[in-house]
Amino acid sequence: MLLELAAQRRVLFIGGKGGVGKTTVAAATALQQAGTGRRVLLVSTDPAHNLGHLWNRPIGASIVRLAAGLDGLELDPELTVRSHLNEVGAALRRLMPPHLAGEVDKHMALSRDAPGMHEAALLERIADTVTQGLDRYDLLVFDTAPSGHTSRLMALPEMMTAWTEGLLQRQERSKRFGDVLRNLGKDDAGLGESILGREASDGDDRQQRVRQLLYRRRERFSQLRDVIQDRQRCAFIIVLAAERLPVLETIELQAQLQRSGIDVAGLVVNKRSPSNAGAFLAERRAGEQRHLDSLQQALPNLPIQQLPLLAEDVVGEAALRAFGARLSQS
Ligand SMILES: Nc1ncnc2c1ncn2[C@@H]1O[C@H](COP(=O)(O)OP(=O)(O)OP(=O)(O)O)[C@@H](O)[C@H]1O
Ligand SMILES: [Mg+2]
Structure with a gap:
């Protein structure tokens, strides 16, 4: 499901609760798509940035080559806020009468820690990345920060407009x-x-x-809003574990996104316990199934893709390729 969606769209947002496998799923999907000959940009909007950890190499605020056809980028909220405020401050100083320059500086210093400032600055960077990225790449894959942060971010284009x-x-x-x-x-x-x-x-x-x-x-x-609300071009995917809280949060996140005019295109249920590896894990699997049933009841029309719990963490290109291959099997 995920790879078919990815193949048809230009922009993917991968969201969900902390630690469920967003970065892994985003990177494996991006790598698989690059393998089909598309030019792909993998972008992290997560302040914690585990894209670099996953690829075992530093990735920063400027684009780096990760594999053939695949580039990576980590949007840095701190840096983004600083350059955003410098830009806004410079514009304001030009636009205000000169004797108010001191006031502008004071205002900008206070704004640095204002609520929502990180999100607004990050959103501008996302908007720029989407606009410029769509010219240079066939597919943009956004690995987003845990749920609450992302749904607020997704509501912003509407609000800012x-x-x-x-x-x-x-x-x-x-x-x-x-x-x-x-x-x-x-x-x-x-x-x-x-x-x-x-x-x-x-x-x-x-x-x-x-x-x-x-x-x-x-x-x-409004360009960003048009892209993220366009089902032909963009898809939002929620990754989750088949546990009680991730399921509840997924239902909540789907509703929040819907309120922002964004349809969730599919769900990836990651880290499913095996049924054939002992009584303990089999019991866990049965519990997971009950949570999945309630998920399907709440969101009956959403396609769900499942991925097994692996014995080892997913790190590096080879592991990501293997993970991507599982995406096409399940
Ligand atoms: N199917 C899986 N089986 C085993 N380990 C997995 C699986 N999927 C992901 N992992 C591991 O789980 C950990 C968390 O994954 P990942 O970093 O992709 O989650 P995340 O949702 O991006 O987390 P965060 O919210 O912190 O950004 C990583 O160590 C990753 O290697
Ligand atoms: Mg992550």
Whole structure:
């Protein structure tokens, strides 16, 4: 199921609870797809970044080659926040009257730790990675951070688009107000001119640039939103273990994503216990089956792919290839 989906889409998001196998599934899928001749970019949006651990090599904020046809990238939230704030700070300083530069700096310093800042900055990087990545790659595979983080992130494009829209509308109103004052000036012997003064044209220019910035931002977020809500191009996969809490979280995550306009395309149930390796594991397997039954009852229309619990951790390219081969069997 997963590989067929991957073959048909341009963007995959792999999400789920901590430790269930998101990074492993994302990397194995990306590697398998690269093996079919597609150009693939594997991207981690997880601040903990275990992509590097999995490949046994450092992967950072710039693209590295992982295998033939496969590149890797770890979006660094800290670095992203810093460069995002520098960019926004520079833009604000240009746009605000010079005597407020100190205020801008203070505001930016406070913003560094503001709630949501990491997510907003990360989202901008994801938006850029999707836009640029779609030009250069056939498939982008996003390995995301554990559930809560990802569902908030996925709700953001919608929110940021609405927020930017609101700012633009306010800008529009104040522009109209300025136009009225200026027209007054024409008719009434410079009345409007004297109210607005020379600052007016400076302010006008600034407003124009603010508006351009906001339009660009809105464009970036709405492009991302269009991609992640497009079932033809993008699929969201939830990885889970057949245990009580991961099952409950999967049902919750699916509902949260749906509220953000994102359909989950499939589920990967990883680390299934074997039935033929002793009474203890057989008993575990029977328990897992009960959890799977309740999952299927809650989400009856979602395709499910199962993967066995392996004796060893999955590390390095060869192990990932073997894991990818299991994906095509199950
Ligand atoms: N089917 C499996 N059998 C045995 N071990 C597995 C299996 N799938 C993944 N693992 C191992 O489980 C551990 C967690 O996997 P992984 O890092 O892919 O999970 P994750 O969901 O990305 O975790 P995190 O939420 O911390 O990012 C790793 O050591 C990995 O090698
Ligand atoms: Mg991971």
